[in-house]
Amino acid sequence: MFLSISLPIIQRGTEGFWKSVAHYVPREPTEMRILNPYFIQEAAFQFIGLPLNNGLMGKGNIPTLGTVAITMALHNCDEVAVAGFGYDMNTPHAPLHYYETVKMSAIKESWTHNISKEKEFLRKLVKANIITDMTNGI
Ligand SMILES: *[C@@H]1O[C@H](CO)[C@@H](O)[C@H](O)[C@H]1NC(C)=O
DSSP states (O other), rough: OOOOOOOOBOOSSSSOOOOOSSSSSOOOGGGGOOOOHHHHHHIIIIIOOOOOOGGOOOOOOOHHHHHHHHHHHEEEOOOOOSOOOOOOOTTTTTSSSTTTTTTTTGGGOOOOHHHHHHHHHHHHHHTTSEHHHHHHHH
């Protein structure tokens, strides 16, 4: 199975927290899948170990969609290999994602994700050969 997921980024700014949410998706309903929120919960609390915050999702306890995608892939795939993961702060002006112009340094402004805790978790997966990091960014 090949899994491809578009990753949104949450950022502060004059236009609000969410950037360009799609109003129209040029696909048939039969081609659509809905992400089971279980994977977000499992990634956040069982895997990364983010704080429960009395059940409130927000400050520092929302996993990135990349880690949610890995969590889902670990349930559904025999092998999981990732490419383009990791936030390289040595290149703060490099694009954060391949599909937009937001820069790497923007992730430091994120108040929803805990990048250092996530990195710890992803490094454990790579070290234990549970996932393969094809571009060595983790
Ligand atoms: C990330 O988690 C660490 C360890 O629990 C904590 O000290 C830090 O404040 C958290 N950072 C954010 C941005 O929530």
